[in-house]
Amino acid sequence: MLQVKLPGLDLKNPIMPASGCFGFGREFAEYYDLSLLGSIMIKATTVSPRFGNPTPRVAETYGGMLNAIGLQNPGLDVVLTQELPFLEQFDVPIIANIAGSEEEDYIRVAEKISQSKNVHALELNISCPNVKHGGIAFGTDAVVAARLTEKVKKVSQVPVYVKLSPNVTDIVSIAKAIEAAGADGLTMINTLLGMRIDLRTRKPILANQTGGLSGPAIKPVAIRMVHEVAQAVHIPIIGMGGVQNAEDVLEFLLAGASAVAVGTANFVDPYVCPKIIEALPETLHKYGFASIVDCIGGSFK
Amino acid sequence: MLQVKLPGLDLKNPIMPASGCFGFGREFAEYYDLSLLGSIMIKATTVSPRFGNPTPRVAETYGGMLNAIGLQNPGLDVVLTQELPFLEQFDVPIIANIAGSEEEDYIRVAEKISQSKNVHALELNISCPNVKHGGIAFGTDAVVAARLTEKVKKVSQVPVYVKLSPNVTDIVSIAKAIEAAGADGLTMINTLLGMRIDLRTRKPILANQTGGLSGPAIKPVAIRMVHEVAQAVHIPIIGMGGVQNAEDVLEFLLAGASAVAVGTANFVDPYVCPKIIEALPETLHKYGFASIVDCIGGSFK
């Protein structure tokens, strides 16, 4: 009833923590058995270790939050030798989120990390507000995004999903270019670029000034974009943005997503993912669906 | 302390209801004296009367709402002969929001409406998600937006403000093009394009499918955009997006706005505008500002 089959991913359920909101799983493993999860999108990995941005790195907003972590991660080697092996004890396929400043960085991480036993798919993070390429984020230029996708596809041992930025005029054309370049799937959306200013200091709260807006505040934007893109491409979409409960999951599936990631809500309630998974069968039943697959794209099919 | 001088507008305070959230003032006039307001941005006016979109036209979202009213309005003639004269009884300068499907429409409305006694400025609504021009909304293409601005400037008797769409990759380049085309000011932001799906009917809640997201959920996006644009242009900005109280007003001013419009919050509390105006002196004092003008752009100056 909850199973979904996607390129590289045989999911026992469609729920997975979103990248950056779950580290490499160690901390949440103290809270529950990670084998319950459909998958895990691990934190963005770069070639070398990164410390990230100065603090403050987060700020609360109305119904959401801003973050400018800046891709802090221990670097490819540590992820390969410590983090991924740690996750092997759980019966859960990993989606490795990869990032970089240059095409070369992505390619190097993709080649290596895609050979790990439990990495079943890659998620190309071309939409992090802090990754620039010639002044333009990879994810806001269809040509740049497509070329990167093509190059990563060449070296990856596992299917490649590309994570789209919502900070664009026309997300459909970017999605199509990425599909044409050979991506196996899309994940969307990354955060919206936002800012908060502290009235006392008169400066932006985040040391980085701007940050990525996530949480339920952005769900309507995410649903709209999934709905648009799902009707324009033939590859599956993993939807995200503001999911808090099983009803939200169904909304993403109806909009055209085939699975759903949960980010910010993990901070509100560390048990949110297992809770959603538990609530899904009843919620499907309540709205008259036989299975997850039965919901997918239901708003336009 | 609260006064602000902007092109065409001598405001006794920086607070005005945002276009579309206040009709032509008649209904709110039953609640309080409209002369209290700094200005009023009246509902978008088009050449001919428009009925707008089918219902449902609004849907609530987390910390916000979606609307797809579809520019319902009684048309230029009625606005000139009934609505604007009604507003003459109040001591408040009007900003006339104008819209159309073709350049010609904008020009015609601008020419006529800018001659009204109490219209002190125009607001070119080139960012309504429902107004298309060759498939692209006016507000998402810098060239189209600039050309329209130029043409409207030629016929307008009063300063012209252009309302920017947030649904773009690079709002700064559009703002600069519009400034170069002769705009006297900018207003921002219009709504973010969003959607909600009803799990029971499995269809989008709005009859129009997509709608514009407004309310406190979008404030961080608005603040970020005002902050970016204010540093790139030399014309003043009227900021908006999620303002609920005097603190929010100060945040927009610090980000670089010179005055602030209040939209969705009017539906939450019909008295929100006079309440904010009343709270402003104390709030300025609390954060150590001598006046509204003292705050403007404070986050980067």
Place this chain on the structure above:
Amino acid sequence: MKKVEDMHLVQKKWLTPQIVQMTLKGGLVLQMNRPGQFVHLRVPDGSTLLRRPISIHAIDQEELIFDVIFRIEGKGTKLLSKLTVGDTIHVMGPLGNGFPVSVPQVQSGNTACLIGGGIGTPPLYELSKQLKQKGMQVIHILGFGSEKECILEDAFTKLGQTLISTVDGSKGTHGFVTDILKDKDIQADIYYSCGPVPMFSALEALNLPAPVYVSYEERMACGMGACYACVCKNKNQEGYKRICKEGPVFQAGEVEI
């Protein structure tokens, strides 16, 4: 004139596991007089911005109290239903034009037939009270899904004849309110109705012999006529009506729903 108020919840009663009756107290009640008007209630949580339109069920100006009855539908009504006696609710209203009670058909000795469907029955109660005060006969025809959802039978029975239908036949006539109207051949000088849209269509098909007034619903934002969210087109003529301002009650056939 008062238009909004933090009113006190002074009594709360569950009519069914999903339907709650609340009594609110405050000066705003002095503005309430027309049956069929509604109030716009602020939901007590910041994530929920828009107010919820709820009809006025009963008014007691001497005690400065009025009642609302609502069913838990979604997040807003759920949160509102959790309020307890002593809490305050921010109320805006009364809003809209209610059921007409100064039309020629409303006069002592005449008969009014009030037709309610499910959660549409509460606003008919204040209407019935006022019609009765004017010396009219009132007949109530109330339709519910099943016996378990049936509300307000006693209250209406005290005011006049009250006939009930249920879809599953668990109470009263098996079927719909229109079945009662047809079977019992009920004649009245004026009809009033509140309920789901399919009920209105069925009523229209009956071609009732006197004016029919119907209370409509639409998703709202401002609730006071300013945002054009709740507009419907006039039937057979130019223009439009706002359900929150010119409505929520219209004569059957006046607007397109």
Place this chain on the structure above:
Amino acid sequence: MKKVEDMHLVQKKWLTPQIVQMTLKGGLVLQMNRPGQFVHLRVPDGSTLLRRPISIHAIDQEELIFDVIFRIEGKGTKLLSKLTVGDTIHVMGPLGNGFPVSVPQVQSGNTACLIGGGIGTPPLYELSKQLKQKGMQVIHILGFGSEKECILEDAFTKLGQTLISTVDGSKGTHGFVTDILKDKDIQADIYYSCGPVPMFSALEALNLPAPVYVSYEERMACGMGACYACVCKNKNQEGYKRICKEGPVFQAGEVEI
């Protein structure tokens, strides 16, 4: 093992018009033992997603209760302060590593000096209790803005010598806690501190003769080490520490703040 719980607010006391003490009851208390750990509190409004980190002030495992003391800063603490006895709060914790109480300096007969600034004093109370139980002498040096902001004097006095400074001189020594340390030439085997960052810098400048442990603050999201929001760099060495996980207490000079 329990990690989160809907705990009951069983007592509430205002210490100043801005500072409130709350006693919470529930099984989670059985996990609480290290002084200086914190809990992550859910704010009771949907518009406010992130939890608020608040230090544990006192623990009573027999009664299954613990106390927090917090000052109204912004929206979250304001909403939390409005909760009343009988309400529940969703609590996550205990989190972080607290003040070290198993280091060599902590032994019967030795002296500990606890230095608190303003709203940083509450977590020192449970620490003082535990150090005293271990047979240590405890000296408390507490700094406040003015007499009106002074809290917990009696509670600390019961455990040991308690010296107070105020910036405006309205109570105790006129000046800062560091003035007391210098003037009274207080010597201890170990120092613990919690307060604002400028106080830590002033302490550092004193070059105290024994280890100093300091509790830091940073804006947090997860509170459990997963999101990297609250990271600070190690001083004089590679790598970083998470304030929520490896902290909030570090030895002075260990991290860059």
